[in-house]
Amino acid sequence: MADSRRWAPYLFxxxxxxxxxxxxxxxxxxxxxxxxxxWEIGQPIEQARSVGWSQYRRMLEDPDVRESLWVTIRFGxxxxxxxxxxxxxxALLLEKPIRGASVFRTIFILPLMVSPVxxxxxxxxxxxxxxxxxxxxxxxxxxxxxxxxxxxxxxxxAIVVTDIWQWTPFIFIIVIAGLQALPGDVIEAxxxxxxxxxxxxxLVKLPxxxxxxxxxxxxxxxxxxxxxxxxxIMTGGGPGRATELLSLHIYNRAFNAQQLGYASxxxxxxxxxxxxxxxxxxxxxxxxxxxxxx
Amino acid sequence: xxxxxxxxxHYLALVVLAVLCLTPIYIMISTGFKQQxxxxxxEPVWFFFxxxxxxxxxxxxxxxxxxxxxxxxxxxxxxxxxxxxxxxFCAYAIARTEFHGRRTxxxxxxxxxxxxxxxLAIPAFAIVITFGIxxxxxxLIFFYTALNLPFTIWLLFGFYRQIPVELEEAAxxxxxxxxxVFFRVLMPLMKSGYAVAAIFTxxxxxxxxxxALLLTGRNSRTLPVAAAGFITDxxxxxxxxxxxxTLIVIPPLLFTFFAARQIIAGLTAGSVKx
Numbered sequence: 325m326a327d328s329r330r331w332a333p334y335l336f337x338x339x340x341x342x343x344x345x346x347x348x349x350x351x352x353x354x355x356x357x358x359x360x361x362x363w364e365i366g367q368p369i370e371q372a373r374s375v376g377w378s379q380y381r382r383m384l385e386d387p388d389v390r391e392s393l394w395v396t397i398r399f400g401x402x403x404x405x406x407x408x409x410x411x412x413x414x415a416l417l418l419e420k421p422i423r424g425a426s427v428f429r430t431i432f433i434l435p436l437m438v439s440p441v442x443x444x445x446x447x448x449x450x451x452x453x454x455x456x457x458x459x460x461x462x463x464x465x466x467x468x469x470x471x472x473x474x475x476x477x478x479x480x481x482a483i484v485v486t487d488i489w490q491w492t493p494f495i496f497i498i499v500i501a502g503l504q505a506l507p508g509d510v511i512e513a514x515x516x517x518x519x520x521x522x523x524x525x526x527l528v529k530l531p532x533x534x535x536x537x538x539x540x541x542x543x544x545x546x547x548x549x550x551x552x553x554x555x556x557i558m559t560g561g562g563p564g565r566a567t568e569l570l571s572l573h574i575y576n577r578a579f580n581a582q583q584l585g586y587a588s589x590x591x592x593x594x595x596x597x598x599x600x601x602x603x604x605x606x607x608x609x610x611x612x613x614x615x616x617x618x
Numbered sequence: 619x620x621x622x623x624x625x626x627x628h629y630l631a632l633v634v635l636a637v638l639c640l641t642p643i644y645i646m647i648s649t650g651f652k653q654q655x656x657x658x659x660x661e662p663v664w665f666f667f668x669x670x671x672x673x674x675x676x677x678x679x680x681x682x683x684x685x686x687x688x689x690x691x692x693x694x695x696x697x698x699x700x701x702x703x704x705x706x707f708c709a710y711a712i713a714r715t716e717f718h719g720r721r722t723x724x725x726x727x728x729x730x731x732x733x734x735x736x737x738l739a740i741p742a743f744a745i746v747i748t749f750g751i752x753x754x755x756x757x758l759i760f761f762y763t764a765l766n767l768p769f770t771i772w773l774l775f776g777f778y779r780q781i782p783v784e785l786e787e788a789a790x791x792x793x794x795x796x797x798x799v800f801f802r803v804l805m806p807l808m809k810s811g812y813a814v815a816a817i818f819t820x821x822x823x824x825x826x827x828x829x830a831l832l833l834t835g836r837n838s839r840t841l842p843v844a845a846a847g848f849i850t851d852x853x854x855x856x857x858x859x860x861x862x863x864t865l866i867v868i869p870p871l872l873f874t875f876f877a878a879r880q881i882i883a884g885l886t887a888g889s890v891k892x
Binding site: 332333334336337339340341343344346347348349350351352354355358369414417418420422424426428429430431432433434435436437438439440441442445446447448449450452454455457460461489493494497498501502546549550552553556557570571572574575578579584587588591594595598599601602603605606 | 842
């Protein structure tokens with residue numbers, strides 16, 4: 325009896341641990357191994373030449389990798405700044421519980437639930453040069469129609485707009501949940517002390533939910549590095565590399581340019597970046613802490 | 619008086635936001651019911667047009683949509699089932715028992731939750747060409763289970779932690795085995811936790827594109843792969859494309875309408891409770 329209690333935990337975790345080892349840990353290690361091979365599609369992997377660290381050296385000087393990283397950073401900067409600003413502002417304005425709030429909340433999570441592929445399809449249609457709705461309304465207002473997805477700057481703008489549509493509600497929802505979980509007496513005390521609305525927001529509320537804000541920001545940043553589906557559908561990364569986020573760049577390198585080994589080296593760079601950001605989240609708040617730590 | 623005006627503004631702001639969220643989805647759904655001629659005229663018609671089922675008929679009869687739908691349902695439900703079983707056991711052990719490596723497992727699985735699909739793509743492709751599995755969804759189901767496990771474990775862990783330990787202790791005193799405690803005592807209390815986990819797991823499996831592109835063949839294609847192929851093949855068949863998008867979005871929409879509260883619980887679990 326006592327004995328079974330000792331080994332039971334291992335039995336409970338074993339299947340999940342095995343699947344995660346084989347399906348997540350092994351591929352990550354394998355990506356590292358492949359990054360040392362000059363391996364192309366169509367070539368049997370045994371014949372791939374081992375090239376040591378040279379692909380990492382190549383990566384550091386590769387203008388295409390640099391451009392894709394720069395696109396990713398710019399994309400992350402614009403989308404996250406706007407989404408955080410909009411999401412937090414809206415949450416602060418609309419935090420007061422009102423009747424019918426649940427109906428609105430249901431509507432607000434819809435963009436999050438729509439498949440990225442479908443989000444890409446919808447916005448590709450809206451931005452379409454000929455049949456798209458956006459061009460139609462531009463023309464109605466007296467502007468020239470634009471080739472949205474065919475121009476570097478415009479295509480970048482289009483994917484930023486699409487991302488903002490999909491993810492602002494996410495920030496809004498978690499910030500509002502955080503605000504409503506704040507102890508009422510603290511806000512009340514601040515009010516009695518004669519603080520105005522702005523002071524309550526910037527001196528009391530936002531500082532009290534700062535870990536939520538930080539985690540939301542880091543999660544969005546990780547998503548920017550992980551995501552590629554919307555751009556895969558809307559632009560394929562183009563024109564040129566104008567909308568080719570790092571994940572999409574790896575995919576295109578591996579399966580269009582067919583350089584599997586070199587793409588693996590870039591994948592290792594990606595995983596290092598993502599893990600560094602994840603560690604930051606763990607440092608802010610590790611939800612798996614035991615009760616006694618809290 | 620100011621209160622009434624504030625409340626009106628409050629509702630007005632919410633309505634504007636709701637319209638912004640809904641409009642693109644509405645445009646997709648309505649376009650799926652329009653004739654190609656009307657769509658290509660470039661004239662946005664919001665409400666008044668003669669609806670047609672041509673696009674849906676095409677998808678069902680010539681688009682092999684039924685095939686892809688079946689594939690997606692199988693892949694989604696089998697991987698969700700596996701994830702919940704394996705993840706449930708694991709979360710229970712982390713929440714309730716003491717064992718070597720417990721903390722490491724907890725932190726590592728949080729890191730693993732963030733592994734980008736693009737990183738899995740090349741090794742997954744290597745596995746497929748080495749073993750020659752291209753027309754079967756077993757590999758895909760396996761990867762989706764692995765991808766979903768970390769989040770599921772972490773989510774269910776939070777739910778287990780909220781259940782008072784005394785319930786299990788009482789059952790153990792009464793002579794129940796660990797498995798009996800798990801299934802008879804905890805399972806019924808964990809219903810809503812498992813519901814949240816199921817929604818998020820199924821949604822990932824249902825929506826995923828990158829691995830599915832690489833790991834499926836002509837007959838095992840899932841809906842997102844079919845949709846992606848559709849836009850590159852046909853280009854301007856917007857009616858059919860939007861009809862396909864509408865069909866893909868039905869399960870997530872149903873989840874949202876029937877389980878919005880649980881979805882919000884899942885979304886906020888990570889950041890707010892922490």
